[in-house]
Amino acid sequence: MIKVVGVRRSFGQQEVLRGLDLEVASGEILVVIGRSGGGKSVLLKHLIGLLRPDSGHILVDDVDITRLGRNALDRIRERYGVVFQGGALFDSMSVYDNVAFPLREKTGLRAAEINQKVDEKLAQVGLEGMGAKNPAEISGGMRKRVAIARALVTEPEIVFFDEPTTGLDPILVNTIHHLIVELHRKFRFTAIVVSHEIPEIFQIADRVAMLHDGVIVDSGTPGAIQASPNPIVQHFIRGEVESVADR
């Protein structure tokens, strides 16, 4: 279970997270929605330990990761898989080597076992036979799928998806969402998805949390969020146009 308690974080004069509270239950898919620049990626970077809050706590199974040293934090991170917004694939490696990399570096598996796991993961994301290609040679959708395969190849307990469908066409958006649901059903990891793909994201979420102005303004099941009386939530999910002066 992940628990975020009163997290505040400023960059210079700008306070991005303003006492944010959030809970993620084990095994659920939580989708964090909110406007661009609202602090979703900053929240994610706190959860994976790339940023530390100015104040507040982030508890992963009751361990406060904001107070851990690098080695202790690395032990928590070994339970993580992260799909970055742009994929963050290593340019100097082939698709196969990208997926095999965490296994080679973090496990004592033999080459044959690694080979089998990588082939299996690439097949699960629909990229059989693409291992020899370089990341620069494949499309954006394929890169996202390679990133998902790399994040899941170590069979992590908690997987973070940072806008996994941004910039993709509607068919690919649904393909990636179905892939997340399918893999979640199979491996039962806890998933935290940062997204603003409305309404598609409601199909995959167990729970949705709306981040606005550095705090979670509402959270609940997709149905509850869609019926939320909160005007900020309604404004966002309807995609209502606002004047620049309102912002």
Place this chain on the structure above:
Amino acid sequence: MFSSSPPDPWPLPLRPVAALGRVTLDVIEALGRFGVFLVQAVAAAFIPPFKLGRLLDRIHFIGFRSLTIVILTGAFTGMVLGLQIFLVLSRFGSEAFLGPAVALSLIRELGPVLCALIVTGRAGSALTAELGIMKISEQIDALTVMALNPRRYLIAPPIVAGIVTFPLMVALFDVVGIFGAYLIASQLLGMSDGTYFGEMNTFVDIADVMTGFWKALSFGVIVTWVCTYKGYYCGHGAEGVARATTQAVVLSSVLILVWDYFMGSVLP
């Protein structure tokens, strides 16, 4: 409406002092981070399992792929030196000392400095740009969240590769330069082989070679340290990478010249 910036807590007469203090603290912090960066990278290089494949890749990238430019600049530097030193020596009737003069200039001074400057432009800038692009495309973050130490994978190998390759490249530069000057001396100036090489053994001793070696070794550390640091902490976007690359080349070049003076005044 008017934009409101936070009020300056210092009274007007003290503001220049406060600004100077802020700049000083920033500089000290940056220097501290710069030093810690090297210490952490060197420490990471000694933690097994060793990244031998990555080290060989960096040796290939920094050393082997710089060979053409090192040989070319070494040859022309030697040829220019041969011609210019001959013109000076001929005024004093000391043409016989051309060989030792060229060899000492190259081995003690010009070989390490020019080679380091050339390799900074060729490999150092590429190191910064590569790391900068990895930074802005979140590849370094990806390594971190895989619980892998980016300094061990990305910083330690080039610094060790710099230590290994710079002395070898400088040695090659020196040899090619000496033969470049020999080519001019023998073919253009009509000097015999015996005259050119004969006095070298007398005037060039192991202390001169070691001076060049220590300079080359330290330049290897400086160039890879500065260039990886600038790439690792580059700013945002393409502009950030471009600025980091420029800063890496300029800072490396300045430090090479400053450190060369320091080494030259300390070493025998």
